[in-house]
Amino acid sequence: MNNPNPVHPPKWPVRFLRFFVKKEYLEEIEGDMEELFQDHVEQFSFRKARRMYTWEILKLFRPILMRNLAFMSNLTYQGMFKNYFKVSLRGLLKNPTNSFINIFGLAAAIGICVFAYAFARWTYSTDQFHELKNEVFLVTFFADREGTPQQYGTTPRPLGEMLKNDLAHVKKVCRVEDGNVVVKYEDNVFHERVRYTDPEFLEMFTFPLKWGTTASLKDVNSIILSEPLSIKYFGDQNPVGLTMLVKFDDKRSKAFKITGVAKEFPEALTIRFDFLINFDNLRTSGPDYDFHDWTAFVNATFIQIDDTANIRTVAGAMAKYKKLQHAAVKEEWAISSFAFEPLATLHQRSEDIHDDISRSSQTNYATINWLIGISLLLLALASFNYINIATATAAKRLKEIGVRKSIGATRGIVIFQFLSENVVITFFALIVGVILAMTIFIPGFEGLWDFNMDFRLSDPKLWIYLVVVLLFTSVASGLYPSIYISKFQVVGILKGTVRFGQKNPITKILLCVQLTLSCIFMVLTVMFTQNTNYLAKRSWGYNPHDAMYTLLPDRASFDKLAALMEQDPDVLKVSGSVQHVGKKNLVTVLDFGDREYEVDELAVDANYFETMQLQLLQGRTFEDHEGSDRQSVVINELMAKNIGWTQPVGQVFRIDSSQFEVIGVVKDFHNHSFVTPMRSTMFRVANKDNYRYLSLRAKEGTELETYKQLQASWARLFPETPFDGGYQEDIWGGYFETIKIYSLVWRTFSCMAIILAGLGLYGLLTLNVAGRTKEFSIRKVLGAGLKNLAANISNQYMVLFGISLAIGAPLGYIGAKLMLSSSYAYHMPFGISGVVIAIIILIVLFLLTLSTQITKVMKFNPVEGLKVE
Amino acid sequence: MKKTKLGEFEELVLLTVAALQEDAYGVEIKRELEQRLKEKLSVGSIQSALKRMEGKGFLTSAFGEATQKRGGKRKRIYSATAYAHRVLSEMKDIRVGLWSSIPTLAHDLKTI
Numbered sequence: 001m002n003n004p005n006p007v008h009p010p011k012w013p014v015r016f017l018r019f020f021v022k023k024e025y026l027e028e029i030e031g032d033m034e035e036l037f038q039d040h041v042e043q044f045s046f047r048k049a050r051r052m053y054t055w056e057i058l059k060l061f062r063p064i065l066m067r068n069l070a071f072m073s074n075l076t077y078q079g080m081f082k083n084y085f086k087v088s089l090r091g092l093l094k095n096p097t098n099s100f101i102n103i104f105g106l107a108a109a110i111g112i113c114v115f116a117y118a119f120a121r122w123t124y125s126t127d128q129f130h131e132l133k134n135e136v137f138l139v140t141f142f143a144d145r146e147g148t149p150q151q152y153g154t155t156p157r158p159l160g161e162m163l164k165n166d167l168a169h170v171k172k173v174c175r176v177e178d179g180n181v182v183v184k185y186e187d188n189v190f191h192e193r194v195r196y197t198d199p200e201f202l203e204m205f206t207f208p209l210k211w212g213t214t215a216s217l218k219d220v221n222s223i224i225l226s227e228p229l230s231i232k233y234f235g236d237q238n239p240v241g242l243t244m245l246v247k248f249d250d251k252r253s254k255a256f257k258i259t260g261v262a263k264e265f266p267e268a269l270t271i272r273f274d275f276l277i278n279f280d281n282l283r284t285s286g287p288d289y290d291f292h293d294w295t296a297f298v299n300a301t302f303i304q305i306d307d308t309a310n311i312r313t314v315a316g317a318m319a320k321y322k323k324l325q326h327a328a329v330k331e332e333w334a335i336s337s338f339a340f341e342p343l344a345t346l347h348q349r350s351e352d353i354h355d356d357i358s359r360s361s362q363t364n365y366a367t368i369n370w371l372i373g374i375s376l377l378l379l380a381l382a383s384f385n386y387i388n389i390a391t392a393t394a395a396k397r398l399k400e401i402g403v404r405k406s407i408g409a410t411r412g413i414v415i416f417q418f419l420s421e422n423v424v425i426t427f428f429a430l431i432v433g434v435i436l437a438m439t440i441f442i443p444g445f446e447g448l449w450d451f452n453m454d455f456r457l458s459d460p461k462l463w464i465y466l467v468v469v470l471l472f473t474s475v476a477s478g479l480y481p482s483i484y485i486s487k488f489q490v491v492g493i494l495k496g497t498v499r500f501g502q503k504n505p506i507t508k509i510l511l512c513v514q515l516t517l518s519c520i521f522m523v524l525t526v527m528f529t530q531n532t533n534y535l536a537k538r539s540w541g542y543n544p545h546d547a548m549y550t551l552l553p554d555r556a557s558f559d560k561l562a563a564l565m566e567q568d569p570d571v572l573k574v575s576g577s578v579q580h581v582g583k584k585n586l587v588t589v590l591d592f593g594d595r596e597y598e599v600d601e602l603a604v605d606a607n608y609f610e611t612m613q614l615q616l617l618q619g620r621t622f623e624d625h626e627g628s629d630r631q632s633v634v635i636n637e638l639m640a641k642n643i644g645w646t647q648p649v650g651q652v653f654r655i656d657s658s659q660f661e662v663i664g665v666v667k668d669f670h671n672h673s674f675v676t677p678m679r680s681t682m683f684r685v686a687n688k689d690n691y692r693y694l695s696l697r698a699k700e701g702t703e704l705e706t707y708k709q710l711q712a713s714w715a716r717l718f719p720e721t722p723f724d725g726g727y728q729e730d731i732w733g734g735y736f737e738t739i740k741i742y743s744l745v746w747r748t749f750s751c752m753a754i755i756l757a758g759l760g761l762y763g764l765l766t767l768n769v770a771g772r773t774k775e776f777s778i779r780k781v782l783g784a785g786l787k788n789l790a791a792n793i794s795n796q797y798m799v800l801f802g803i804s805l806a807i808g809a810p811l812g813y814i815g816a817k818l819m820l821s822s823s824y825a826y827h828m829p830f831g832i833s834g835v836v837i838a839i840i841i842l843i844v845l846f847l848l849t850l851s852t853q854i855t856k857v858m859k860f861n862p863v864e865g866l867k868v869e
Numbered sequence: 870m871k872k873t874k875l876g877e878f879e880e881l882v883l884l885t886v887a888a889l890q891e892d893a894y895g896v897e898i899k900r901e902l903e904q905r906l907k908e909k910l911s912v913g914s915i916q917s918a919l920k921r922m923e924g925k926g927f928l929t930s931a932f933g934e935a936t937q938k939r940g941g942k943r944k945r946i947y948s949a950t951a952y953a954h955r956v957l958s959e960m961k962d963i964r965v966g967l968w969s970s971i972p973t974l975a976h977d978l979k980t981i
Contacts, residue, residue, distance in 0.1 A: 025920070031935070031942025032895035032912060038938050039896075059913035064920050 009037045010050050013057040022067040088421040097766060098389050101759045103429045105382035108752055110433030110469060112378050115441040116371035117465050122453040123364040126268040126347045130206045134308050137340035139301040140353055144336060153356025155301035156325055158292050163303055169314050172304040174198040175279055176357060182247040185233050189722050194275040196282050204304050212240045212260025217278055223256035224276040230261045248285035267454040270347055270359040294328035300357040311340055374749055381753060383477035384510040385760035390481035391504055392767045402493035414486035422478030430470050448741045512800050518757040519808025522842055525750035527816035527834035532743045534828035536736060541669025543613035546703045549580055549695040550725025558691040564713045570702040575607035576691035581671055582731040591654040599639055600671060600679050603686035611697045619649040619664035622685050629685050634664040639680035673735045677825040758849055765853045776857050777865030790854045801846055809835050875956060882918045883927055887949040894944040919947060927953035
């Protein structure tokens with residue numbers, strides 16, 4: 001037992017132990033702990049033994065072993081808290097209006113806080129459910145593009161297999177490639193995306209199966225479905241064992257046996273699949289998929305490392321593959337280095353990685369910041385209400401404070417009392433807030449975007465968050481009133497010499513800030529709404545109404561479908577094209593000898609301009625699609641302007657080696673949504689064999705029937721191929737939905753801000769009027785009319801309101817201008833109409849609030865007011 | 870069984886105390902039980918079980934020797950009271966009785 005170098009347990013835990021353990025147990029337990037510690041030192045490292053010691057001490061903190069701590073036995077704090085609680089409840093019930101304003105305001109703000117939490121949790125939990133998220137890495141590489149190093153998420157094709165064979169630390173590898181196919185089961189024929197992958201995919205990622213076996217993916221003839229796809233084709237039935245036909249293109253198809261259906265995916269994920277088939281099927285799907293081609297890429301390669309620490313060793317071994325790649329490609333495509341991105345952080349980093357498999361949610365991370373900002377703002381607004389009302393009602397509590405102080409309460413204790421009262425109020429608000437979040441905010445937002453945040457009350461972190469919100473809000477809103485109220489001297493209070501009116505500068509400042517903020521919110525909202533309406537009406541530069549399109553598998557299908565549709569009397573024009581406005585375009589480099597110039601290109605036929613109603617400004621459009629116009633192009637205004645042609649028609653330039661001549665100019669049109677600026681665009685004559693789109697224009701008002709007719713004709717001609725077309729107007733439908741949602745969310749926040757500020761104003765007004773009952777009674781007796789009384793009530797608020805508008809309106813205007821011009825390439829012309837509308841709304845609300853009190857004063861009987869003593 | 874109010878874990882600790890005789894002090898009880906249960910136990914759980922049972926009259930205790938390893942602090946040696954022995958044997962009888970009735974109750978009990 002004699003230890004030459006005695007080691008001692010850490011000091012602080014021992015002190016803590018001595019502090020809380022019953023005296024009669026102390027010797028025994030301290031001895032036990034010491035003995036155990038010495039044992040641990042022999043077994044483990046010194047540091048681990050210390051850690052275990054501290055942990056054990058914490059676990060000793062149990063009621064049965066604790067002594068009655070001295071300060072607890074001296075004072076019965078329980079009674080005191082009981083009294084505080086009773087006083088707070090009575091206070092709440094005594095003044096229901098104020099309590100409602102306080103609790104409702106705080107609840108709404110807390111509701112938004114809970115919503116912000118739910119959203120942040122959902123975003124940060126994306127792809128975090130994979131058990132091996134720290135061991136599985138995406139292989140990425142850096143390459144210089146346009147002078148800056150950029151990270152790419154794709155991988156040279158042969159690399160995956162080589163890594164698996166060469167490196168001992170790489171346990172598993174899976175490559176992922178995606179393809180568009182048509183899947184057919186009995187009468188169900190749909191366009192689908194299949195994921196070609198190695199069988200290890202299901203071992204490296206955590207996607208448990210509902211039916212079937214994971215290992216079946218080793219068989220090249222197996223296919224595994226996700227749950228929604230299984231339901232789409234087979235309903236609730238277990239499809240394992242059935243056969244589906246997958247058509248890779250017109251000539252190649254293959255029957256697959258269903259060997260598995262995945263369980264429902266977690267809500268927050270970006271790496272997912274519809275269909276999984278073995279990677280080797282790439283040999284079947286296309287004739288020339290070369291697995292050993294260093295110049296070509298595979299969509300993604302994931303590796304699984306035996307130990308996370310070994311990723312450095314793996315990274316060190318990559319130089320060899322860099323050389324192989326350099327030998328195969330041109331200099332500008334050379335890879336400068338490889339890097340590995342763990343699955344755990346892939347989603348957060350995906351914004352910086354090009355073409356990586358994990359979808360980026362950068363906007364979600366930005367939204368989190370916005371939500372935090374808005375939550376804090378609303379909390380501040382609600383707290384201001386509390387502070388204002390609490391300081392204004394302080395007079396009613398002066399006697400209580402005087403009595404408490406004279407029987408021995410220190411200022412600290414009074415502050416503590418008011419803060420604990422605040423915790424009670426905030427606690428009620430918290431309950432209402434959580435209910436609001438769960439019943440309105442979260443389901444509402446989920447409904448707007450059609451997703452599920454998977455919010456659960458059972459999340460332990462949520463409770464920690466709620467406690468933090470509770471304490472933070474109570475202290476933030478309660479600290480100033482409690483300090484303010486507790487500062488009065490006992491003698492003054494009890495003598496009745498303490499007088500304080502409603503002239504508290506802090507109250508005025510806070511009210512002013514509230515009104516200013518709601519003014520800013522209002523201006524932003526009105527201008528956003530105006531912009532949304534403007535965008536919905538903005539001209540596309542062509543006429544998307546009564547126009548529709550469909551994607552074609554080949555040229556023969558165009559001829560058949562066009563022949564059929566032209567017979568329809570409602571169809572005005574039918575045209576074929578390789579690309580289509582709003583759907584697809586090519587990017588071509590023009591050669592002017594001394595410089596190169598990049599433009600969007602659409603290959604179309606002669607009817608296209610009439611079909612889409614693109615407006616011709618100069619020259620002519622194509623006349624002949626077979627012969628003479630082959631070397632002609634029609635350009636848009638912007639292209640002429642960008643190149644600097646004043647007389648564009650007749651200009652010539654080269655593409656590769658052939659020469660082209662400009663024969664016409666069309667008005668600028670939006671090929672992309674209004675978020676992206678318009679680009680220089682030109683039209684060429686399409687080769688008939690390449691037609692991929694059929695577009696047509698229907699007579700006005702016959703859009704619906706014609707579209708049905710188009711679908712029916714398609715189904716008759718090509719029963720094996722799914723119809724893939726739509727209304728031209730709907731191409732950006734989703735985009736308009738998005739803008740509408742933004743504007744709705746803004747309106748909600750703005751409404752809340754205004755309601756909060758309005759409630760605050762209302763609360764203060766009520767108190768002010770109630771406190772001046774006698775004054776108003778005397779005024780009325782002496783003959784004061786509506787004008788006089790109204791002026792008396794509203795004067796001080798008018799000034800505040802005026803100041804708030806003067807500050808808030810310009811700030812809101814500048815803010816809206818900045819936000820709109822940064823997020824929309826095309827937005828409404830800025831004017832002050834939005835500001836005027838916002839100010840009018842605010843003034844109306846302000847006057848309504850004022851009028852409630854003015855009518856109250858007008859109606860009451862001055863005799864009653866004078867009787868009150 | 871109800872009136873004796875002896876929890877499952879308490880019963881295990883009590884049996885260990887009875888088995889260890891003069892060696893029955895905190896760390897030794899913990900060591901012995903950990904070995905038998907093949908799981909880690911905290912000092913807190915053992916101590917609170919001991920103190921609870923002392924309060925219920927199952928255990929008595931007295932200070933024992935002090936060693937250097939314990940930083941000069943004395944051990945507290947626990948011993949089971951006669952009452953405890955009686956309760957323990959009662960519980961054992963109940964269990965044995967139940968066990969002996971199992972085959973007649975369940976005919977196709979496959980895995981136990």
